[in-house]
Amino acid sequence: MIKKNKTVATVLGVAVLSLVLAACGSSNNSNTSSSGATGSSTTLVGAGSTLVAPLVSEWQPEYDKKAEVAVTYGAIGSGGGIAQITARTVDFGASDAPLTEDQFKEAKGVVQIPWALAATVVAYHVEGVPNQLKLTGPVLAEIYEGKIKAWNDPAIAKLNPGVSLPSTAITPIHRSDGSGDTFAFTNYLSHISPEWSSKYGHATQVNFPVGVGAKGNSGVGGALTSTNGSIGYIAIAYVLQNKFDYALVQNAAGKYPVPGIPSISAAAATLASVPANNEVSIVDPPASAPGAYPISTFTYALVPESAPKASTLKPFLKWAINEGQSFGAKLEFAPLPAKVVSADEATIEKIS
């Protein structure tokens, strides 16, 4: 009996000791994650946007092969990416929304580099309605404002002659977590509708007046699948992979381009110039581009101007905006337009 008690006490003791030791040990390194499992000598740690995460995970093995640099990336969300780079706990952050003036001030010497281009697609699930229903920006705004409530609303019927629309109620679905898709979609609605712009604005999270929220692309996808009459905006790759029905959204030229890399690139080609802070927006491109898809968005890398790992970081960023773009195709990321690439390169040169 005594012996047994002792064994129990020893086991307990060892467990507690190891716990205490582990706690003491872990308090020393505040970094989120350290080097990957690869044998590379140098590492880069980044965190932020979930939208760009699939592309970064394509880049990781490729760049490791090429430059022997292990890139660790935590898809913790754009807000987290901004917070982490502001606190300098990572080598680079990533955000789907460009930094605001306040955020720039707070981050003290961080530059933003648009490094990927993706589109947001309006998907829907309405029994009896074919794929590629035609919609316009004002109609989308009214749906998300709760003014258009049923699928057979005259405003939708007028755009789709010959399609028999059911009286099913419309359930608008939005992302409840901060998301680059929400930024792109609300940025588009704000361009189209002054009312939307003044009442709800655009950000990675806005206060949608009606409809239901769901977390992540998969949450919106799940809600869409299970709800007859639903409509939602989702990252293009997710829509195409899951074969959701999606809407063709009218552009400024009055055309209905199919969402895809050609139409995203057509929108990107309309970009006149890149401002000094690299904030670029190509939603609702001008009528001069009839093939341009109206809801695309740039996503940004956030890098401190004086970076301790500048010598590792700069080649990685240069590679990402040039060679790296070719890995985006299968994920429906369009290549960056030349103007953005040259603006990016100029910005990267400033890092030291």
Next chain:
Amino acid sequence: MAASVPEYGRSALKLSSAQRKLGDRLGDPLLRTLTWLAAAASVVVLALLVYKVFDQASESFSHFGLSFIGTKEWNAVSGKFGAATFIYGTAISAFGALLIAGPMAIAIALFLTELAPRPIRRPVATLVDLLAAIPSVVLGLWGILVLAPFAENHLEPALNSALGWIPLFGGTPSPFGLLPAILILTIMAVPIVAAVTREVFATVPTELKEGAFALGATRWEMVRAVILPYARPGIVGAVILGLGRALGEAIAVTQVIGDTAGIHASLFAPADTLASRVASEYQGAATTLQISSLAYLAAILLVFSLLVNAAARLIVRRTTMRLRGGAAAVGIGAAATGVGVDVVEEEAEL
């Protein structure tokens, strides 16, 4: 006997006298230190956790003050945050769930301890317990794919046509809203409440039950006059445990509640809870004020949970003390009197 014990002791001493001496000297202090450390570790972790949550919330607290609690707006664009809608959603979803889960769990426990044929008691109990083992994210997924469409197409229209005059059941059916959240939380709370209640029912002394039967009580009378009064503190404790579960559940609720800030009379409308909002927004929060406001929500939830727990303990302790202080005889007397009265009443009716 007296001779054999020292002999055993002596031989054991002989075997390992050196180690034994060292062990004797080290064992007790070591045990004391380690157990002390284990106890201290949990207290320290709790203290650090509370500190961190409140520390993170401080920016929002100094910005909005206590009016945060009563503010309905939650707008990341304009930077105006308030907790009222989430407190409402948390309260309605948790209490709604317990309103269903409580009676259901008591019924399950009664069935399993008193009414069910013996061979099926253990398997059914195990299955009910297994319900608690379903990961909440899986339950939430089932909620999205099965429960939400069922609620929209069958349950909510039926409730609406039968009870539509009550504002709770008014409004248009929707797949995601408070009602599916209440149902999901019910499923999560039932096994916990049922398991604890079952344990409590099992501790009701057989003599009491047999006494009630001997006095001519029917099974229902025995349950009402003996088991339920005897087990009341335990039932209260079990229900509060369930409440704790329902208050804090985040993921499964996020998946079905519709994640929308707003207070609506209808249970069909989308809403959001404190835990769900923290879970869905924390990662993507864009400003430090938003992060801090989410921590403020977490702090409110923390205070809620601690209060609920403290209240539960107080209730349970009071009731058990009354039971113990009154002594078993009084308990039996009261139970018997209760049964007696019931029996008399029944006879009078006859």
